[in-house]
Amino acid sequence: MSRINLLLVLLALSYASYGTYLGRDELVQRQIDPGALKSAYDYIVVGGGQSGLVIANRLSEDPTKTVLVVEYGTFDNNPGQVEPSSAKNYPPMDLFNVTSVPQRALGNRTTTVYAAAVIGGGSTINGMFFERGSAEDYDNWEKLGNAGWGFSGLLPYFKKSTTFNTPIDPAVVADANITCDASVYGTDGPIQATYPPWVWPGTKIQFKAFNEVGVLTQFEAAGGKSYNAYWVPSNVDPSGRRSYARNEYFDPAQSRPNLSLLVNYRVNEVLFSSTKHAHSVRIQARGTANGAPTITVSANTEIVLCAGWLHTPHILQRSGVGPKALLTAAGIPVISDLPGVGSNLQDHAPIFIQFAYTTDVFPNPSSLQTNATFAAWAEQQWTQLREGPLSLTTGNSVGAIPLTTMNPTGYQAIISKALAQTPATYLPKAYTAEQLAGFIEQRKLLTASYGSSTNGIFEVPFEGSASAALCLEKPMSRGTVTLNTTDRYAEPSIDFNTNINPVDVDLTISAARFYRTWMAAPSMQQLGPTELSPGTNVTTDAQLSTWVSSGMGSSTAHSCCTAAMMPQNLGGVVSPDLLVHGVTGLSVGDISVIPLIPATHTCATVYAIAEKAADLIKARAAHAGF
Numbered sequence: 282m283s284r285i286n287l288l289l290v291l292l293a294l295s296y297a298s299y300g301t302y303l304g305r306d307e308l309v310q311r312q313i314d315p316g317a318l319k320s321a322y323d324y325i326v327v328g329g330g331q332s333g334l335v336i337a338n339r340l341s342e343d344p345t346k347t348v349l350v351v352e353y354g355t356f357d358n359n360p361g362q363v364e365p366s367s368a369k370n371y372p373p374m375d376l377f378n379v380t381s382v383p384q385r386a387l388g389n390r391t392t393t394v395y396a397a398a399v400i401g402g403g404s405t406i407n408g409m410f411f412e413r414g415s416a417e418d419y420d421n422w423e424k425l426g427n428a429g430w431g432f433s434g435l436l437p438y439f440k441k442s443t444t445f446n447t448p449i450d451p452a453v454v455a456d457a458n459i460t461c462d463a464s465v466y467g468t469d470g471p472i473q474a475t476y477p478p479w480v481w482p483g484t485k486i487q488f489k490a491f492n493e494v495g496v497l498t499q500f501e502a503a504g505g506k507s508y509n510a511y512w513v514p515s516n517v518d519p520s521g522r523r524s525y526a527r528n529e530y531f532d533p534a535q536s537r538p539n540l541s542l543l544v545n546y547r548v549n550e551v552l553f554s555s556t557k558h559a560h561s562v563r564i565q566a567r568g569t570a571n572g573a574p575t576i577t578v579s580a581n582t583e584i585v586l587c588a589g590w591l592h593t594p595h596i597l598q599r600s601g602v603g604p605k606a607l608l609t610a611a612g613i614p615v616i617s618d619l620p621g622v623g624s625n626l627q628d629h630a631p632i633f634i635q636f637a638y639t640t641d642v643f644p645n646p647s648s649l650q651t652n653a654t655f656a657a658w659a660e661q662q663w664t665q666l667r668e669g670p671l672s673l674t675t676g677n678s679v680g681a682i683p684l685t686t687m688n689p690t691g692y693q694a695i696i697s698k699a700l701a702q703t704p705a706t707y708l709p710k711a712y713t714a715e716q717l718a719g720f721i722e723q724r725k726l727l728t729a730s731y732g733s734s735t736n737g738i739f740e741v742p743f744e745g746s747a748s749a750a751l752c753l754e755k756p757m758s759r760g761t762v763t764l765n766t767t768d769r770y771a772e773p774s775i776d777f778n779t780n781i782n783p784v785d786v787d788l789t790i791s792a793a794r795f796y797r798t799w800m801a802a803p804s805m806q807q808l809g810p811t812e813l814s815p816g817t818n819v820t821t822d823a824q825l826s827t828w829v830s831s832g833m834g835s836s837t838a839h840s841c842c843t844a845a846m847m848p849q850n851l852g853g854v855v856s857p858d859l860l861v862h863g864v865t866g867l868s869v870g871d872i873s874v875i876p877l878i879p880a881t882h883t884c885a886t887v888y889a890i891a892e893k894a895a896d897l898i899k900a901r902a903a904h905a906g907f
């Protein structure tokens with residue numbers, strides 16, 4: 282054995298001892314052949330993305346039940362996709378190729394849309410930034426008519442879906458004073474979370490500067506206190522690999538004979554009986570033309586839509602569940618007139634604010650680009666030990682800043698302005714009286730959040746860099762996903778309506794000004810911050826508003842809320858048991874059901890929703906005696 286080979290073996294051994302977590306290294310790929318499809322299954326899960334794989338796993342735990350998952354995408358077996366470097370690298374083949382319609386409040390620019398098209402969905406391609414919202418975020422869902430969906434109702438499902446692992450480098454944790462409260466996580470949940478073994482030194486200075494401008498450090502954020510400035514783990518296993526729906530929920534279940542996964546098939550429609558019972562789905566091979574052969578598969582018990590924020594409403598609309606006028610225009614017979622299907626679209630709109638640190642500490646995130654010696658060291662740390670800066674995914678700290686902190690003298694005026702608006706002025710034209718009533722309920726809760734010191738209104742991710750994407754966590758504007766009436770299988774038209782409501786612009790201006798305040802904090806001065814964009818000459822509301830309109834995006838890939846869980850008389854689509862209003866046998870288990878977007882990255886919340894969905898589905902089947 283040559284010396285080099287021996288070295289590799291030794292390194293491999295040190296891996297094995299370092300990674301006490303074994304058995305997930307091999308990605309499994311098991312799918313069924315379309316020819317092997319049975320005519321009926323107990324459950325059909327539409328979409329094998331993040332939520333779909335969770336629900337399929339839980340439903341197939343019962344060996345007396347058969348489960349079919351139909352997924353439009355396929356497996357991504359690229360080994361790089363489980364490495365941390367994939368966090369900022371979205372492979373085009375794993376996403377739908379869609380953009381928004383021109384955004385009127387953004388100078389008619391079209392904006393980027395994120396919708397996964399791969400086994401594991403968003404969890405396969407996301408940034409692995411693994412946080413939960415604050416208790417208020419979920420308590421607001423409960424206040425919209427959804428008993429059991431407040432933070433205390435969801436906490437058991439946050440726990441059930443996760444395990445927190447002691448970080449492998451205690452020195453990093455101690456040095457940065459990262460608090461890890463394992464008790465708010467589960468002990469045997471599938472998704473692994475931990476802190477990678479690296480923190481950029483500037484992060485500590487940024488925390489201190491936040492403290493100086495009134496943003497205190499929140500030490501137990503995951504327990505419902507995700508506001509102010511706090512540490513966020515990554516969803517990586519103890520060997521630093523992506524921990525996601527595919528390897529943690531599907532792989533352990535894939536050998537169950539009663540779980541079948543069909544890939545590269547699109548669900549066209551859900552089919553209903555004369556009594557409006559959803560009894561089967563019509564599916565078609567990916568890449569075949571409109572009118573090509575389809576296959577119909579029946580569900581004995583329930584059909585669960587998990588096709589994501591974009592395609593769950595799309596499938597519903599195609600199936601005759603949606604706004605009557607739209608369906609009629611498309612020539613689709615109306616099964617349930619639900620105007621809320623495809624509306625209430627929300628996301629965290631980002632705007633990039635750019636500073637430079639003229640006297641930055643060493644090392645800092647840009648050292649990887651500017652210092653070849655450091656970059657080589659980082660590469661060596663990673664390849665030999667799986668440590669160092671390349672173990673990071675998308676950073677591990679964030680500010681979720683209350684408006685009362687960002688704009689203590691102006692927040693009341695913003696609340697008053699929001700409450701004085703005639704809401705229909707800024708809502709999509711098709712809004713019905715019920716939807717309007719629902720929005721007014723949402724507005725009450727949103728304005729209460731604007732006045733709350735325990736809920737973030739703007740997100741400021743930070744990890745030692747001088748610049749940040751400021752993200753609007755609690756928008757007033759509402760977007761739409763609308764069926765193409767001449768080609769129902771074409772991608773729907775997506776209108777985020779970003780910043781259509783001027784209150785959202787006011788909030789963004791407050792955030793930009795507060796970022797400047799943060800940069801002016803005493804501790805920050807050792808880094809020598811200088812503003813590059815929008816620039817120190819951009820100061821008035823009008824100037825900042827121009828900057829917002831020319832620079833803001835629509836999405837941070839947290840799109841949601843397009844089949845909202847709310848009562849039908851408030852424009853809702855599903856009830857608190859996730860069943861679609863007006864029909865039977867059909868539920869939604871993905872991110873579409875969120876009524877109000879929480880002030881957090883959405884992945885952990887989607888796991889909790891899907892775990893709770895599975896429990897609800899099992900419970901009603903047991904009750905019905907299936």
Ligand SMILES: Cc1cc2nc3c(=O)[nH]c(=O)nc-3n(C[C@H](O)[C@H](O)[C@H](O)COP(=O)(O)OP(=O)(O)OC[C@H]3O[C@@H](n4cnc5c(N)ncnc54)[C@H](O)[C@@H]3O)c2cc1C
Nearest residue numbers: 328330331332353398402403407408409410548872882884
């Ligand atoms: C690029 C990106 C980065 C992100 N970064 C983070 C992050 O760092 N932290 C975080 O917390 N969150 C992040 N998110 C958000 C998070 O991952 C998503 O909110 C979450 O995965 C949504 O889960 P879902 O089950 O609702 O939908 P998805 O996981 O998108 O699943 C929907 C599935 O349905 C399939 N499908 C669609 N139409 C059909 C059809 N007609 N028939 C059959 N199948 C169909 C799709 O192919 C897809 O697999 C990110 C998301 C993306 C896309």
Ligand SMILES: *[C@@H]1O[C@H](CO)[C@@H](O)[C@H](O)[C@H]1NC(C)=O
Nearest residue numbers: 354373374375376377378398
């Ligand atoms: C999106 O485009 C890429 C090519 O850039 C392609 O590989 C992929 O299949 C497309 N995605 C879908 C869902 O069609």
Ligand SMILES: *[C@@H]1O[C@H](CO)[C@@H](O)[C@H](O)[C@H]1NC(C)=O
Nearest residue numbers: 383384385386387388389390
């Ligand atoms: C955006 O487009 C609309 C409709 O085409 C038009 O009325 C409006 O003037 C445009 N706005 C800008 C800033 O170009």
Ligand SMILES: *[C@@H]1O[C@H](CO)[C@@H](O)[C@H](O)[C@H]1NC(C)=O
Nearest residue numbers: 457458459460461498500501
């Ligand atoms: C470190 O964290 C603890 C909470 O676990 C907190 O009480 C303490 O003040 C923190 N120390 C510093 C220096 O921030």
Ligand SMILES: *[C@@H]1O[C@H](CO)[C@@H](O)[C@H](O)[C@H]1NC(C)=O
Nearest residue numbers: 643644652653654655656658
């Ligand atoms: C570049 O990185 C090396 C290795 O970490 C370090 O010793 C050196 O001081 C760095 N150079 C600069 C200019 O920061």
Ligand SMILES: *[C@@H]1O[C@H](CO)[C@@H](O)[C@H](O)[C@H]1NC(C)=O
Nearest residue numbers: 765766767768771772773774
């Ligand atoms: C609807 O689909 C057709 C055919 O694919 C396409 O030509 C048209 O532009 C689409 N319309 C909209 C509004 O996207």
Ligand SMILES: *[C@@H]1O[C@H](CO)[C@@H](O)[C@H](O)[C@H]1NC(C)=O
Nearest residue numbers: 815816817818819820824825
């Ligand atoms: C600010 O200054 C820059 C560069 O000098 C200039 O391009 C820009 O137009 C100015 N903006 C305003 C609002 O004055």
Ligand SMILES: CC(=O)N[C@H]1CO[C@H](CO)[C@@H](O)[C@@H]1O
Nearest residue numbers: 343344345346347537538539
């Ligand atoms: C209904 C069905 O096919 N059930 C099978 C599910 O898988 C178990 C083994 O895990 C079989 O015993 C069941 O017959």
